[in-house]
Amino acid sequence: MSQFLQQLINGLAWGSIYALLALGYTMVYGVLRLINFAHGDVYMVGAMVGYYFARWMAGGSSVPYFLLVLAVSMIACALLGLLIERFAYRPLRNAPRLNALITAIGVSLFLEYFGQYLFGADPKFFPSLLPTWEVFNFHGVILNNIQLVIFIVSFLLMLALRYVVLKTKTGKAMRAVSFSHTASYLVGINVNRVIAWTFAIGSALAAAAGILVGLSNPKIDPLMGLVPGLKAFVAAVLGGIGSIPGALIGGLIMGVAETLVAGYLSSTYRNALAFIILIVILLVKPTGILGKSTQEKV
């Protein structure tokens, strides 16, 4: 029993990372109907920025220092998101959707291989920005503060995002744009600016995921975003792509399912599972757990 609880904790902490990444996929998809395959690589850049900034600061490990590194990395990635949107996706705004999708794959490959050139292909050790201690140890079921931080930061960021989307003017504009580009344009919404905002926020969330994974699994390299990116995409589809709470639920389910499969069956099935889940959802409930079904207009 204690083993099962431990696996559950492992899975929830791991799933929170997927959830943060899935939020970015879901936002961009909601507004632009674009699956931004470069999202996983923005997450890699987030971890790298954190790594180099922390090394340059050499500030040891404390809470304010961690928050500073987190903020710097999120801002850097928000800027990167703006650049990607401005130079890769905006010129294709009126092109068929497939063109944008292929461009997304191109951006992803560019970030991965330019990253290898820039940072080197060898894995790097992410500094421990926070001291580690056990939050509780109940009959061998251990939760340490890093896992708790991952969970809390993910949850807070999701709440903040929900607040932005539902309560602010920008959020209202986002929802309008996701409903119809043309109609938003007609009522005076600057569509390009709203889309740019969406990319900035989504990329900042990816950066946060990058820093958190650096804390709990401190080995980073330029190709680290590839597989988590794909799995977070599956998590977003599972939760219902376009839905913010859906992304969180999808991410957590994904993390727990993977951990249980690796713990009780074999780690070899871990990656297969993600895609089995994807196929099953597409067959049974194509809109995901919390997704709304939309009728295709003719």
Place this chain on the structure above:
Amino acid sequence: MLMKKILPICLIYLSLIGIGCKKKGDGILIGEFASLTGSTATFGQSMNHGIQLALSEINQSGGLLGKQVELKVEDNQSKPEEAKTAVLKLIKQNQVVALLGEVASSRSLAAAPEAQKSRIPMISPASTNPKVTEVGDYIFRACFVDTFQGESMGRFAYQDLGLRKIAVLYDVKNDYSVGLAEYFEKTFTALGGEIVEKQSYSEGDIEFRAQLTTIKGKKPDGIFLPGYYTEVGLVARQARDLEIKVPLMGGDGWDSAKTLEIGGKAVEGSYYSNHYSAEDPSETVQNFIKKYQEKYHEVPDAMAVLGYDAAHILFDAIKRAGSTDGKSIRDAIATTKDFQGVSGMITMDPQRNASKKIVILKIEGGKVRFHKSLEPS
């Protein structure tokens, strides 16, 4: 227009003449192919340093058969297909009498069939996969094989550490790791120990808590972790986070500064097997380290030692053969017996593998310390 078409043909022709006329040097030409650039560049560079050191020694002492020894080095960019091209070039174009290389088994395996076909003896300094020398009777290695490494760690765990219940966590994508796990298990269970849990991961994974939690449930008194340094440090950290306090053990894949950098306190008290230790007090080892440091200003790693040993085994064989003919050199390498190398007393076994001692290292106080050495049984 005509000029444009003819010029390249002329150039090709001229270069062909160039090759044809290439004057064969008066010395003995040996070819080396190494990963001087690319993902495992440190392997190739260390090996090259070791070989260059051996080369300058032999030439200072008058060369071989009254001639100076020359070395032609080809880079293979850490890619198997380039290793094959490099070896073809060395054999056909430079007409080397023997080959030294490679560290990685995958690249040795790509190149070995060419050497075998042309009847040019090849010594791999550090490829531990058993398949490498199975390519043919012209292929040798200057290191032990994974079977021996796995067996030694199995014996060490049972007899020296007194462990009885061991869990294995191996990299299912890596032949080296799968092989080591298998040989370890065979020896350990034959001695009377028990493998309580076998879990796997895939190269590049960063999350191992699921497997480790399952392992913890079986309460082993040691974990065998035959992976590469890229994952070992992370596994160790996560194991300690889950309060798994038993010793970890591994093979020569741990041999990198990264193991300590990533693992930190988590790898304290772990053991792994290797080809040599810089702390080995024997005179041969310490003399070698001194010479190496004078030339390169760094402490040699295992790859440098094996490169150095491989080169000297080859020089010794050419001397005994008294000829640079491929067949005579091959026969001389095959009869190498009790050759005093830096990595130990080397004897070629009938499968063309170097049979010699293995060194067991312990991580203690943030440093890798020499623990003990085991002779082949």
